[in-house]
Amino acid sequence: MSAFDKTLQIRSSPHILSGNSVDHIMFHVVLALLPAAAFACFAFGLTAVLTLLVAVGACVGIEHVLCVANRKPSTVGDWSAVITGLLYGLTLPPGLPLWMVAIGGGIAIVVGKLVFGGLGQNPFNPALVGRAILQAAFPVAMTTWPVAMAEGRFSGLPSSLLTLPFLTPRYDGVTAATPLSAWKFDHHLAGTSDLALGFTGGSLGETCALLIGLGGLYLAARRMLNWRIPVAILATVALFAGILHLSDPARFAGPLFHLFSGGLMLGAVFMATDMVGSPLTHLGSVIYGVVIGVLVVLIRVFGGMPEGVMYAILIGNALVPHLDNLLRPRVYGTRAGKGAKA
Amino acid sequence: MNLPFRLQSFRHGVHPDDHKQGTEHLVVEHMPFVGRYVLPLGQGGKPAKPTVTRGQRVRRGERIATADGFVSTSLHAPVDGTIVDLGRHRHPNGDLVDCIEIEADAFSLQTIVPHATVDPDTLDVDNFVAHVQQGGIVGLGGAAFPAHVKYKTPAEKPVRHFVLNGCECEPFLTCDHRTMVERPAEVLRGARIIAKKLGATDIHIGVEHNKPDAIAALRAQVLPGEAIHVTPLEVKYPQGAEKMLIKALFGQEVPAGKLPLDVGCVVNNVGTMVAIADWFDRGIPLIERVVTVSGPGVRRPANVRVPLGTPVRDLLAHCAGTVPETREFVMGGPMMGSSLASIDVPVLKGTSGVLAFTAAETARGNEFGCLKCGRCLDACANFLNPSVLARLSRHGEFDALEANFVMDCMECGACSFTCPSNIPIVQLIRVAKSAIRDQKRKEKKP
Numbered sequence: 016m017s018a019f020d021k022t023l024q025i026r027s028s029p030h031i032l033s034g035n036s037v038d039h040i041m042f043h044v045v046l047a048l049l050p051a052a053a054f055a056c057f058a059f060g061l062t063a064v065l066t067l068l069v070a071v072g073a074c075v076g077i078e079h080v081l082c083v084a085n086r087k088p089s090t091v092g093d094w095s096a097v098i099t100g101l102l103y104g105l106t107l108p109p110g111l112p113l114w115m116v117a118i119g120g121g122i123a124i125v126v127g128k129l130v131f132g133g134l135g136q137n138p139f140n141p142a143l144v145g146r147a148i149l150q151a152a153f154p155v156a157m158t159t160w161p162v163a164m165a166e167g168r169f170s171g172l173p174s175s176l177l178t179l180p181f182l183t184p185r186y187d188g189v190t191a192a193t194p195l196s197a198w199k200f201d202h203h204l205a206g207t208s209d210l211a212l213g214f215t216g217g218s219l220g221e222t223c224a225l226l227i228g229l230g231g232l233y234l235a236a237r238r239m240l241n242w243r244i245p246v247a248i249l250a251t252v253a254l255f256a257g258i259l260h261l262s263d264p265a266r267f268a269g270p271l272f273h274l275f276s277g278g279l280m281l282g283a284v285f286m287a288t289d290m291v292g293s294p295l296t297h298l299g300s301v302i303y304g305v306v307i308g309v310l311v312v313l314i315r316v317f318g319g320m321p322e323g324v325m326y327a328i329l330i331g332n333a334l335v336p337h338l339d340n341l342l343r344p345r346v347y348g349t350r351a352g353k354g355a356k357a
Numbered sequence: 358m359n360l361p362f363r364l365q366s367f368r369h370g371v372h373p374d375d376h377k378q379g380t381e382h383l384v385v386e387h388m389p390f391v392g393r394y395v396l397p398l399g400q401g402g403k404p405a406k407p408t409v410t411r412g413q414r415v416r417r418g419e420r421i422a423t424a425d426g427f428v429s430t431s432l433h434a435p436v437d438g439t440i441v442d443l444g445r446h447r448h449p450n451g452d453l454v455d456c457i458e459i460e461a462d463a464f465s466l467q468t469i470v471p472h473a474t475v476d477p478d479t480l481d482v483d484n485f486v487a488h489v490q491q492g493g494i495v496g497l498g499g500a501a502f503p504a505h506v507k508y509k510t511p512a513e514k515p516v517r518h519f520v521l522n523g524c525e526c527e528p529f530l531t532c533d534h535r536t537m538v539e540r541p542a543e544v545l546r547g548a549r550i551i552a553k554k555l556g557a558t559d560i561h562i563g564v565e566h567n568k569p570d571a572i573a574a575l576r577a578q579v580l581p582g583e584a585i586h587v588t589p590l591e592v593k594y595p596q597g598a599e600k601m602l603i604k605a606l607f608g609q610e611v612p613a614g615k616l617p618l619d620v621g622c623v624v625n626n627v628g629t630m631v632a633i634a635d636w637f638d639r640g641i642p643l644i645e646r647v648v649t650v651s652g653p654g655v656r657r658p659a660n661v662r663v664p665l666g667t668p669v670r671d672l673l674a675h676c677a678g679t680v681p682e683t684r685e686f687v688m689g690g691p692m693m694g695s696s697l698a699s700i701d702v703p704v705l706k707g708t709s710g711v712l713a714f715t716a717a718e719t720a721r722g723n724e725f726g727c728l729k730c731g732r733c734l735d736a737c738a739n740f741l742n743p744s745v746l747a748r749l750s751r752h753g754e755f756d757a758l759e760a761n762f763v764m765d766c767m768e769c770g771a772c773s774f775t776c777p778s779n780i781p782i783v784q785l786i787r788v789a790k791s792a793i794r795d796q797k798r799k800e801k802k803p
Contacts, residue, residue: 024685024719025696027784029770031373031528031718035732035777037725093725135726135778241731290730295742339729344740346762347600348613 037134040239041094047230048101048285054226055219059109059161060168062176063219069113070104071097073120081129095134099123102142102285105220106278106325107149110161110186112178119149139332140289143325150325156184160216162191193217194276196321198268210275217277224280231284240288243297247304248283248311249274255312267316279311282324292332299338307331364566366591367601371736371771373528373594373692375567379658380531380651385539387662388645388675390467394435394459394666395446395703398422401495402503403429407457413440414462418469418644421457424490430503431493432457433642435664437465449669449688449702450695456703459666471640477550482509485554492636493643493706498522498533498597498626499689501707504633507623508554517621519557520606521548521630523564523571524590524597527690530710532647535660536628537564537571541578545585547630550637555623559584562627563602565592594692595769599624601738613765648704650676652691654683654713669700669711682715692770725778733772733782739765743772747782750789755796758789766790 055063078096082089090096103123107116123145128137150157161173175184191197194205194215209215210224220227234240252273259267273279287293287307294303307327314323398404405422415421415434422432442458461467475488489505496502510516521544525533537544544562552560564572566589579585590596590605600611603622611617617624628647635641644665651658656677663672669686673679686697688708704711733743741762749758763786772782 022684023696023698025698026685026719027781027787028687028689028691028693028695028768029774029783030685030687030691030694030696030712030714031774032721032779033371033373033775035775036722036779037728037777038723040777133726135728290728293729295729295731295734295744343742344734346613346741346765347604347739348610348615348765349762 037095038093041098043237043239044098044234044285045094045101047234048098048105050226050230051220051223051281052101052105054223055105055109058163058214058223059219060165061172062109062161062168065113065172065176066107066109066111066116066219067101067104069116070107070120071100073117074100074103074124077121077124078129081125090133093134096124099128099141099145102140102220102281103145105281106142106146106218108157108160108218110159110173110175110184111156112180112184113176114178114180115149115153115156119145122148135291137291138336139329140286140292143286143329146325147329158196159184159186159190160193160218161186162216163214191216193221193321194272195315198272198276199315199321204268204272205276207271207275210272215276220281221276221278224275227280227284240284241290241293241300243300244288244293244304245283247301248287248308249279251305251308252279252311255309256316259312259316273312273315277315277322278324282328283307286324287328287331292335294335294338294342296339296342296344299335299342302342303331303335303338306334364589364591365605366593366596367604367738369735369738369740369771370593370595370601371775372592373774375592376528376651377531377534377567380529380649380660381534381568383531383535383658383660385532385535385647385660385662388664388667388672390436390461390664391667391671392461392463393441393668394438394461394664395668396421396432396435396457396459396666397446397448397703397705398432398455398457400432400665400706401430401501402426402506404455405429405432407443409440409443409457411440411443414438415440415459416470417465417467418471418642420491420642421459428503428506429490430495430505431491431642433493433644434459435644435666436461437467438462447699447702449697449705449708451698469641469644472636472642474640475637477554477637482554489633489636491642492632494629494632494636495643495706496626497628497632497646497706497709499527499693499707499709501705504625504629507618507625508551510555510618510623514618515621516555516557516618516623517559518607518623519548519552519555519560520602520617520622520624521560521562521627522597522599522602522624523562523568523575523627524602525568526565526592526594526596527692527694527709528594529651529712530649530690531651532649532660532709533627534568534571536631536647537568538574540631541571541574543631543634544575544627545578545630546638547633548585548625550633551623551625551630557623559586561606562587563590563596563606564588565590565596567592594771594774595738595767598738598767598769600767613762643706646704646706646708648672648708649710650712651710652687652712653715653718654679656680663704663708665706666703669697669702669704672704672711673700673713679713680715683713684716684719685714687712687714692774693768722779724780727778727780730777732775732777736771736775738769738771739767741766743782743786744780746789747772747780747785750785753792755789755793759793763789764793
């Protein structure tokens with residue numbers, strides 16, 4: 016105990032705090048992500064374990080190194096880099112060469128977060144920034160999907176995983192289309208229960224929608240997650256997809272298929288709700304969710320790509336400063352809360 | 358909220374643990390007389406003018422300083438004794454201020470010499486207001502604003518509702534709670550006097566519903582057919598802020614920059630009503646008040662009726678002292694009270710509590726960048742955007758701060774309380790507000 020600890024404290028009120036803290040909240044987000052990550056490891060075996068480890072390691076490592084290099088206290092203790100790494104890892108296809116995983120993780124932290132000034136300053140979700148750049152750089156590798164529940168997934172590693180940097184990965188295992196691309200390009204519809212439970216191909220975290228939803232419920236119950244955002248996104252997707260499905264069932268897939276396929280659940284629950292990139296007000300949160308939901312269905316159904324959650328959320332993030340500016344709450348005792356721009 | 362129905366309240370706010378269980382059932386005890394009393398001349402409004410000289414003997418209840426101007430109140434001796442000093446002593450806020458120091462007469466029986474009792478019905482408004490001022494009565498909720506000022510209402514602003522504030526939304530404090538439970542007759546007597554004089558059509562008493570015994574005690578005193586409404590309110594901070602209380606009771610907002618009177622309301626604290634009743638009916642001026650001594654650092658938490666001017670050190674000693682782990686002393690509530698740099702300062706008219714906190718409460722986590730999580734927006738009862746105000750304050754953007762209604766902030770501290778990044782939001786806002794006020798003052802006199 017230093018001498019200072021024994022002195023009387025003189026401070027401005029309030030003298031008690033709620034006990035919320037950023038690192039505490041972030042730690043619980045990590046906890047909530049673990050079931051989905053564990054299921055990914057079960058479904059894809061050692062590949063998933065290595066991919067997630069490298070993704071988290073790259074994110075945490077680069078943040079720590081850059082903090083130290085800038086002679087600043089390391090910020091990895093706030094757990095946010097771990098979340099970025101986990102989320103980013105879960106958006107990747109299993110079997111992606113590890114050197115690509117590491118590069119994308121570095122990009123997520125550096126371009127997605129640190130260049131803006133670190134935690135709290137990033138306009139876009141860092142994990143999605145990393146993935147978006149990776150998708151542009153390595154489009155083929157990012158859309159090659161080994162099948163889930165493959166035989167021998169715990170005994171060996173696919174050769175693509177260990178591809179040396181700058182060499183084209185070679186896929187030796189069985190690859191398959193994701194449910195979304197199977198439906199989009201071949202018009203093959205996967206069963207809803209397979210989708211919800213995660214027995215389909217896709218990114219590591221595109222699989223078990225139910226476990227992701229459970230993680231979300233846990234956080235919402237602890238008031239660590241703005242439930243309005245996932246509810247708005249999922250309801251919008253269900254409604255929009257449902258209307259399309261009713262208009263032409265042969266052409267458009269039903270709402271359940273949309274809800275449980277692809278990265279929608281992961282995106283809606285864990286990425287769109289990133290506090291930094293989501294609106295401040297409740298009404299803003301709902302509008303933000305609706306916009307993302309509409310964009311997801313538009314991109315999936317009418318766009319050139321089978322999946323659009325990533326771009327929908329990034330576009331949603333871009334809208335947030337405008338939503339916050341437009342939807343300022345009405346100050347008590349005034350007619351309107353509109354003042355000069357902050 | 359685990360209630361089947363929704364209690365009346367304002368919107369937004371925070372729910373701190375109320376920590377009242379340690380003292381809410383403790384009957385108010387009397388503080389024994391001590392050796393010396395220090396009474397700052399300024400205890401609500403402009404400092405009073407002393408009417409005594411050094412060496413003079415005074416009786417308990419005797420006036421020792423008289424109001425200087427309208428927004429000022431008289432001061433009375435809390436004990437029989439001798440004036441030993443008219444000089445500067447340490448105020449709880451840390452400043453050296455003009456005080457009257459009294460050495461108590463160790464051999465006196467300390468019986469109060471009452472002033473003449475007055476029937477309020479015989480006084481016109483001006484004489485009534487002057488008489489309240491003579492009694493040294495200030496708002497006992499904590500701000501210590503001279504009570505009589507609120508009763509001098511302009512004719513064009515009629516009073517419809519006289520509102521009594523029994524919310525006591527500050528955690529730890531139970532002095533108002535005990536006052537309502539133990540002296541409900543005086544609370545209502547004072548309220549009836551004031552409401553009649555103001556010409557108010559009804560009396561509303563807002564009490565947070567964590568004080569069911571206080572609500573029952575007050576209701577038992579209401580006569581059949583009397584327009585007095587005791588309303589249970591949701592337990593939420595800052596429910597006891599005047600404007601929040603009015604919103605909770607009437608669903609009406611006080612326009613920004615205006616007073617409750619502009620919506621036909623006058624708001625007083627319940628403790629103030631007891632002081633009014635004692636002054637008119639018994640001729641006892643404001644010479645003591647109920648103080649809650651609590652917090653994890655206090656060995657024997659208590660509600661104590663304390664003569665004004667009693668040193669905090671003696672009050673704490675009366676409560677069996679504090680534990681060695683004590684790291685912070687707070688005068689007032691934990692949300693809006695102020696830290697004490699020394700416990701050798703007196704209890705004032707506005708002292709609702711003396712709290713002692715240990716390292717467990719004073720520890721602060723790391724400060725993080727603002728995550729824009731929006732918790733402070735949900736906390737702010739004035740519907741400001743505290744996160745933006747804090748950021749603008751750090752950058753000294755005074756014009757933008759004013760455009761974002763920084764001057765409407767009542768500094769309740771709900772934003773800082775709830776901030777997961779541990780940003781001292783309300784402190785930054787205070788800095789900005791005082792800088793803006795300084796700037797305005799300079800512009801006025803070039």
